[in-house]
Amino acid sequence: MHTIPAKPPPAVLAYPMHGQGKFTTEGYRTRDAHLVEWLGRLTGGRGGVAVVSRPEPVVLRAAGALRRVGGPRGDGGGVAAGTHPVETTTWRLPDPRDRRRWWTRSADAYPGLPDDWRDVPAVVWNPFTALALPRSNPFVTGRTTVLDLLDDWSVHHAFAGIRADVERAYSAAFASACHVTANGEGTVALARRFGRDDVVLLPNGCDPERFDDTSAASGPLTVGYVGKIGRRLDLDGIIDCIEAEPEVGFVFAGPVLDRGYRRPLASMPNVTLLGDVHYDDVPALLRSFDVGWVPHRVGSSGGSPGGEVGGDIIKTYEYRAAGLPVLTTPVDGCDSRGLDGVTVLPLDGHAARLGGWRRSGPRVARRPSVIPHDATWRPKAETILAAASGSPSPVAEAAR
Structure with a gap:
């Protein structure tokens, strides 16, 4: 584990499912990516968002950098405006016979946070961060942390081989998160299974x-x-x-x-x-x-x-x-x-x-539609930011 060099604190910490490498390679297309983009726009004038990626082995990161092609976005290099990638590498290597185990092994390699970042709120999409070492853990006491749920990893086929580890990570994350938001009915049920009846349904959307x-x-x-x-x-x-x-x-x-x-x-x-x-x-x-x-x-x-x-x-x-x-x-x-x-x-x-x-075709006529405001990404990011900034509950914002 290494420590982030001392620098001015950001407005928000973000712990995506994967990290900046994915955002750059694929474009900002997933839920966590869209919300990180908007959090960057909303906080860019007051420190922006520090994107703390899941740790990658140094060797694999170097190989991946050769394949990545980032389009012009934000302030350059495929990085969204108002966001700042945090270096997260490790000399550890995944076990090629059990690559999914890297989700748990990499948790201890998250970088330590500077002391003056301790009060910076965090938005977390990767529940395995709850298993990180205390200096690296976004769920430490005193920090406002929003756990935003993607899929239910406890039933996702991709995590079948590490189901017990997923349950352990969820247990720690749900026990410590200040607020929980969920993208669908299934993830609402997941939160309630772990005792979080305060979970807020915040479905996906688009720009x-x-x-x-x-x-x-x-x-x-x-x-x-x-x-x-x-x-x-x-x-x-x-x-x-x-x-x-x-x-x-x-x-x-x-x-x-x-x-x-x-x-x-x-x-x-x-x-x-x-x-x-x-x-x-x-x-x-x-x-x-x-x-x-x-x-x-x-x-x-x-x-x-x-x-x-x-x-x-x-x-x-x-x-x-x-x-x-x-x-x-x-x-x-x-x-x-x-x-x-x-x-x-x-x-x-x-x-x-x-x-x-x-x-009746072969063309099917376009059906133009006005996407409801609450089905766009900005109000969802505003809801999460309000919770991270100390709102007692995101319920009122989510109901707007």
Whole structure:
């Protein structure tokens, strides 16, 4: 562990799920990234946000730096305005036989904080920080800490091998957090399981000004999915839908996380796999779609692979900000976020709906929509900042 060199305290400390490397490589596209961006904008004039990344091995960090390409954003180098990355490296190495264990092993490598940063409030997305050494731990007594929940990692398939460690981290984080906010009904249930009945539901959103409802779609009816390609998607249902509508083009933009998904999708003649797309390029990509697709699995995973993992789906907001009609499976919250233009059907009904659009198309008219104010990122960041700044509870702000 090393200590952050003495420097003026920031307005806020931020502990994202991963860190600045991900933000720079992928663009600020995840919940923690969007909120960090806005916290930087809101506090840039009074110290900004210190982004304390999950520690990375020195060797892997150097290799990753060679691959990273940061677009012009904020004050340069792909770093959001008003935010300041904190160096978080370690000479430790992950065990190649059990890489998930790095979530726990890296906790002790978080940098120590200067003494005059002790009262700086913290917003935390990585619960494993609650297991860090006292000098590095954002949950120390005297600091106002907001724990903002992403997915429920206790049922997420990616954390199945370290389930006991996840439970231990959550227990410590929930016991010490001053405020808890959650992005969906599943994460609200998670907080309540650990005794936090004061949890505030604060669903995801978007920055609608980044998108426009111009269509550049051409060729056959184009159904697009933007996001990670893995076990949250119902592969069998997706294949059935694609086979049932061979005259429809299906575009998947995102990294393939599970190898079993690549070959079945790549083998289909009406499927295009684009690979990962930087977030700065997503608005232009959405112009090429006719329909925004959310073919997610439905229901609780109950600790087994697959199923919902407690979170909210950002892409639905972004599809609608781009004027795309949305076709989604009935995941939690899909019909209760104040969005219009969203068709909710079980996956086995998607082919029929797409066939109807195709026969009356091939284009599907854009459906421009005004995204509700409370479905945008700024008021969510303001709610979290109010809590971090000493508000007795974020409930009043969240209800605005």
